[in-house]
Amino acid sequence: MFRDLSSQEILQESWRIIAAEFPLAIWETVYVTVLSTAFAIIIGLPLGVLLVTGEKDGILPLPSRVLRTLNGLINLLRSIPFLILMILVFPLTRLLAGTVVGTPASIVPLVIAAFPFVARLAETSLREVSPNTIEMAQSMGASPLQIITKVMIPESIPSLISNATTAITTILGYSAMSGIIGGGGLGKIAINYGYYRYKYLIMIAAVVLLIILVQIFQSVGTRLAVKADKRIKVKSN
Amino acid sequence: MIEIKNISKQFHTAEGTVEALKDVSLSIPDGDIFGIIGMSGAGKSTLVRCINMLERPTQGSIVIDGVDLCGLPERKLRKLRRDISMIFQGFNLLMQRDCLGNVCFPLELAGKSKPVAKKRALELLDIVGLGDKAKAYPAQLSGGQQQRVAIARALATDPKVLLCDEATSALDPTTTNSILELIRSINEKLGITVIIITHQMSVVESICKHVAILDNGAVVEQGEVTEVFSHPKSTAARRLVFPEGDSDSLIAGDAEQRFIRVVFNGARATSSPLIAKMAVEKGIEASIAYASTRSIGGKAYGSMLLSIPGGDGAVQAAIGYLTQTPDVLAEEVTAHVS
Numbered sequence: 001m002f003r004d005l006s007s008q009e010i011l012q013e014s015w016r017i018i019a020a021e022f023p024l025a026i027w028e029t030v031y032v033t034v035l036s037t038a039f040a041i042i043i044g045l046p047l048g049v050l051l052v053t054g055e056k057d058g059i060l061p062l063p064s065r066v067l068r069t070l071n072g073l074i075n076l077l078r079s080i081p082f083l084i085l086m087i088l089v090f091p092l093t094r095l096l097a098g099t100v101v102g103t104p105a106s107i108v109p110l111v112i113a114a115f116p117f118v119a120r121l122a123e124t125s126l127r128e129v130s131p132n133t134i135e136m137a138q139s140m141g142a143s144p145l146q147i148i149t150k151v152m153i154p155e156s157i158p159s160l161i162s163n164a165t166t167a168i169t170t171i172l173g174y175s176a177m178s179g180i181i182g183g184g185g186l187g188k189i190a191i192n193y194g195y196y197r198y199k200y201l202i203m204i205a206a207v208v209l210l211i212i213l214v215q216i217f218q219s220v221g222t223r224l225a226v227k228a229d230k231r232i233k234v235k236s237n
Numbered sequence: 238m239i240e241i242k243n244i245s246k247q248f249h250t251a252e253g254t255v256e257a258l259k260d261v262s263l264s265i266p267d268g269d270i271f272g273i274i275g276m277s278g279a280g281k282s283t284l285v286r287c288i289n290m291l292e293r294p295t296q297g298s299i300v301i302d303g304v305d306l307c308g309l310p311e312r313k314l315r316k317l318r319r320d321i322s323m324i325f326q327g328f329n330l331l332m333q334r335d336c337l338g339n340v341c342f343p344l345e346l347a348g349k350s351k352p353v354a355k356k357r358a359l360e361l362l363d364i365v366g367l368g369d370k371a372k373a374y375p376a377q378l379s380g381g382q383q384q385r386v387a388i389a390r391a392l393a394t395d396p397k398v399l400l401c402d403e404a405t406s407a408l409d410p411t412t413t414n415s416i417l418e419l420i421r422s423i424n425e426k427l428g429i430t431v432i433i434i435t436h437q438m439s440v441v442e443s444i445c446k447h448v449a450i451l452d453n454g455a456v457v458e459q460g461e462v463t464e465v466f467s468h469p470k471s472t473a474a475r476r477l478v479f480p481e482g483d484s485d486s487l488i489a490g491d492a493e494q495r496f497i498r499v500v501f502n503g504a505r506a507t508s509s510p511l512i513a514k515m516a517v518e519k520g521i522e523a524s525i526a527y528a529s530t531r532s533i534g535g536k537a538y539g540s541m542l543l544s545i546p547g548g549d550g551a552v553q554a555a556i557g558y559l560t561q562t563p564d565v566l567a568e569e570v571t572a573h574v575s
Contacts (some may be wrong), residue, residue, distance in 0.1 A: 141343075142315070142346050230333045
């Protein structure tokens with residue numbers, strides 16, 4: 001079936017579709033991914049903080065029942081396959097976006113799927129801060145809130161940036177999947193043209209663009225993380 | 238004045254209850270440099286963390302300038318901790334902040350404005366000799382420099398007390414001396430009470446006025462450094478002061494020889510050729526199994542382990558001869574008593 005790929009006619013038709021639909025699709029993919037990641041961080045980062053500070057020996061111990069529930073909820077949401085989750089959260093999506101189809105609506109399931117993941121990533125980053133550093137802050141009279149905002153988060157910034165990069169590339173992959181329920185973007189194009197209409201050239205082009213986007217996000221993220229890390233020795237002069 | 242009254246601290250672990258501190262009482266006068274020395278596991282770190290209530294003692298009370306810390310709620314305690322600064326073995330600097338930012342940290346916590354904090358921080362970096370490193374990050378500094386930044390940070394809130402938790406244990410001897418010198422000058426200039434936790438005799442010898450020896454969670458000896466170190470009474474104190482440690486290992490297996498320990502302090506003892514004169518006058522040919530001298534509070538002070546050939550007579554004669562000299566103590570040591 002790949003036999004006709006190179007025929008002049010098909011090439012011309014594919015190019016026409018790419019030129020007409022890809023600019024919008026790229027834009028949709030980027031904005032859905034960035035917005036979803038942003039919301040996921042807004043919800044996930046505080047939860048990650050609670051997971052660390054809320055422990056029995058933490059700086060702001062939570063009742064063990066609360067902490068267990070939080071952990072359970074995060075694990076639960078993380079174990080539901082994204083395709084199923086999208087359908088399960090339809091009622092919530094309708095409540096928040098007014099509809100369950102379309103690009104803006106796809107942000108709701110993406111955030112629900114991503115925030116537990118972000119919470120776990122934030123937890124790992126924040127645990128890297130040495131207990132000795134936290135003890136130092138306590139010995140100087142820092143309140144729990146000051147320890148979180150002035151010690152734990154700033155000290156783990158490089159790791160948080162690295163993990164945010166992991167999150168954004170994963171969410172990019174999920175956003176392509178949301179093409180199935182009518183979320184816009186490169187994922188929708190790949191499915192509509194490649195899967196439903198056998199236009200493989202379009203599908204391949206969409207996938208290549210997704211790969212390029214991941215590469216861009218990853219290298220920007222890595223560069224930012226390295227630049228932010230003051231532990232890396234630079235020659236003083 | 239810091240009064241530690243009958244402090245006990247128990248930790249509950251999976252293996253049962255651990256008694257880290259047992260009925261510890263100390264009083265530390267204002268402006269003092271007070272050493273707390275002990276082997277690892279003796280409870281030193283727990284004790285120092287009780288002083289600023291990072292660990293709440295199970296029993297007893299900590300009274301600083303008439304205020305009992307144990308009764309205070311967390312909020313008041315936080316404010317009070319600005320008066321009790323602490324420096325650590327691992328320096329514990331914020332690695333993502335430059336030196337200036339690190340010294341500003343406690344001032345930010347106290348709610349000082351940025352310009353005020355910055356001005357004060359720069360003054361302090363000057364005091365510790367790192368005025369030119371304000372923009373450097375901790376990773377770019379040596380251990381000694383990092384500890385200086387930590388000291389500047391500890392002084393930022395004008396504390397009354399400086400707690401040093403093994404502050405020089407990660408440093409080489411030369412750097413240790415320069416840090417101790419800095420702590421001494423801070424104590425003299427600013428009148429801050431300094432409490433030094435260490436396992437190193439040399440640290441206590443070189444800057445402390447008073448010392449408490451902690452062993453297995455209890456204070457076994459305390460007093461002026463010269464007094465405690467020249468006449469150690471407890472086993473734990475002796476173990477620290479006589480670094481030949483268990484003289485058992487030197488003595489054991491040599492039934493023919495008898496050993497006496499000679500302890501001398503002051504220049505009078507060191508200036509006369511004691512052992513040579515003993516050989517000439519008494520005919521006792523002692524050989525030196527171990528010897529060390531050190532300076533405690535500016536006084537020469539030494540200990541020596543002599544092996545004496547011959548029986549009871551020779552040993553008694555040697556002890557009798559040696560103790561005639563002022564400031565010299567001599568006693569027989571056997572394998573079981575060290």
